[in-house]
Amino acid sequence: MGQRAAIYARVSTSDQSCERQLLDLTGFAERGGFEVIATFTETASGMKAGRSARKQVMQLAQARKIDAVLVTELSRWGRSTQDLLDTLNVLAGWRVSVVAMSGMTFELNTPHGRMMATLLAGISQFERDLLSERVKSGLAAARSRGRKLGRQPGDRPKSDRLTPRVIEAIEAGRSYRWIARDLGISKNTVTAIVRRHRDGSAL
Structure with missing residues (x-):
């Protein structure tokens, strides 16, 4: 065999x-x-x-x-x-x-297998370099159009903006799952918002 x-x-x-x-x-x-x-x-x-x-x-x-x-x-x-x-x-x-x-x-x-591995390693490095070049090119193009990159002063994450609505829904007796579905966020995000709110209230 x-x-x-x-x-x-x-x-x-x-x-x-x-x-x-x-x-x-x-x-x-x-x-x-x-x-x-x-x-x-x-x-x-x-x-x-x-x-x-x-x-x-x-x-x-x-x-x-x-x-x-x-x-x-x-x-x-x-x-x-x-x-x-x-x-x-x-x-x-x-x-x-x-x-x-x-x-x-x-x-x-x-020997043939090692040669192929060397070629693959070269292709892999080329892929990484190409991706890096594309990212840098995209960032440069965005800056040239006047677009501000990264989080700007005063910006708040979506979870921060939704905190009042999450807390209001909790106080109204809504479940975490219902709130997540209603607001289009994950249940884990709802849990994190409630935890931060409670920790802040306890101070």
């Missing part, structure tokens, strides 16, 4: 299905001689950090129960270039590779 592998499939929204990815990956595993140990599916945005299924795959890798992770494409696995590089490095420490159906195999213990 060939290498032990975990199949990982992800879609971004609940109206999408992992079925096609699973079908393709199962066939890919058979053709490549992989022994599929486990299959994981996940519905999560590409940028979402808390992916429980991906964490389970990492746990299998750490326990040395798999040799490879099979994905249809690298964007299904990595949240960003840096995240991809970070997880590849972690997996490499456990001698686990990520294999995409596109034909890209990342094994950082090989």
Whole structure:
């Protein structure tokens, strides 16, 4: 039997299905001689950090129960270039590779894998530099239009402006949940406003 592998499939929204990815990956595993140990599916945005299924795959890798992770494409696995590089490095420490159906195999213990990691690191740095440049450019453009940036003297956070209405609603017997829904703020914000008001009243 060939290498032990975990199949990982992800879609971004609940109206999408992992079925096609699973079908393709199962066939890919058979053709490549992989022994599929486990299959994981996940519905999560590409940028979402808390992916429980991906964490389970990492746990299998750490326990040395798999040799490879099979994905249809690298964007299904990595949240960003840096995240991809970070997880590849972690997996490499456990001698686990990520294999995409596109034909890209990342094994950082090989010269080819190390070269790809170097390229990814360069791309990641380029992305960060580009983002920083865009932010600076946007700030400069805003200043040139006379826009004042940051909180100005006299400005108050939304929670401060809503304090009188929150306290009035509390005194009228409204629940925190009702107040939050009525004012368009979170229940935690309501709690914080009430706590600050009570602490201030106690002084």
